[in-house]
Amino acid sequence: MKINVFWIRRDIRLSDNVGFAAALNDNLPVLPIFIFDKQILDELPEDDARVSFIHEELSKMNTSLSKHETGIRGYYGKPLECLVQLLEEFEVNALYTNRDYEPYALNRDKEVTEFLEKENVGFHTFKDQVIFEKNEVTKDDGNPYTVYTPFKNKWLSRFDEAIMIKDHILNLENCLKGKFDFPALEDMGFVDSSIKVRPIDLTQLENYEETRNFPATDGTSYLGPHLRFGTVSVRSIIRKLEKKDEVFLSELIWREFFMQILYHFPHVVSNNFRDKYDGIKWRNNKEEFDKWCQGKTGYPLVDAGMHQLNKTGYMHNRVRMVTASFLCKHLLIDWRWGEAYFAEKLLDYELASNNGNWQWSAGTGCDASPYFRVFNPESQLTKFDKKMIYVQKWAPEYSELIFPKPIVEHKFARERAIATYKEGIEN
Secondary structure, eight states: OEEEEEEESSOOOSSSOHHHHHHHTSSSOEEEEEEEEHHHHTTSOTTOHHHHHHHHHHHHHHHHHHTTTOOOEEEEEOHHHHHHHHHHHSEEEEEEEEOOOSHHHHHHHHHHHHHHHHTTOEEEEEOOSOSSOTTSSOOTTSOOOOSHHHHHHHHHTTHHHHHTOOOOOOOGGGBOOSOOOOOOTGGGTOOOOSOOOOOOOOTTGGGHHHHTTOTTSOOOOOOHHHHHHTSSOHHHHHHTOOGGGHHHHHHHHHHHHHHHHHHHOGGGGTSOSSGGGTTOOOOOOHHHHHHHHHTOSSOHHHHHHHHHHHHHSOOOHHHHHHHHHIIIIISOOOHHHHHHHHHHHOTTOOHHHHHHHHHHHHTOSTTOOOTTOOOOHHHHHHHHOTTOHHHHHHOGGGGTTOOOOOSSOHHHHHHHHHHHHHHHHHO
């Protein structure tokens, strides 16, 4: 019996899933699959919280699918090898999936396309994880935006169109009946992590603009990991918003801005967006980097942020800017070091946003903070955590008078950073 296959990737849900709905609306039974990509997982620690979260969410999906006498066929290995195995197990008419825009995913899908063409298997991809993709929001001449504000304005001009996008209903009765193998965490060398992804909380939207910069106020939505892995539809979030929610909406638009930057300028993965900054002579002091990672810089807000990250996989957005600026400007450590550390720790790690925000902080990216803007971590503390509530929660050593001395003096570090950047640009 011929079947269609839906390949679950960054869309771990049974609601408003574009590609899954399209597959189910065809006239063949549909088998959902998920591939635990060995090429990615082999780089992660055994207790990686994101792997635990993915496995847990897929297990929930399997429980729901079991009510329809079906389930997810799980694979563990390299994607192409797993698809070869899939075609040996089933007679596949077509493979459906939602698009991904990261360089690794684009290369993977190019190989998959070539393989499936040789096997006479259709390959259908759909837009799902963003409202607008690729060339859908561009300048009037068709070129991509490299400055955020005009991109946001063009995006917002199509807001009414965005909220009118229909919900994609999944007819799960059209799934292939049966029970299918699915690997346990232990089968792949992982254990359940003690760090958990928090549920989405949109109750703070009304006060978001007033509270978003104050880390002691738990005023964030915790939406990031859910958008990253697609446990929620971005369309369903947009439908709950109005234009008056522009401050919160702008965070979602930043996400899509950085995604189109990554798509159009893939060199940013490992290079400065603006090559005029290639001449910066980073100090890259390993001992100072380790102190930054461990939250032992002697600056309370920086250290509290790093402790929060290391213990929970989260860090408040305002504090992310302060910690990133401190690493690049105060310590003159290459933004790629910090980007890699955040990629390892953040539950909501997304290549486009992580890369874009780090290059913004370093001053090397598109529409970046100017190189001579150096956050003062002491004045940031006074402004956004004056009573040190956030600091005392995550770095209690600062209330016990045993905290480390600052590893660098702010005024000296600021002047050094500006001089180093200026010299790098001029040379």
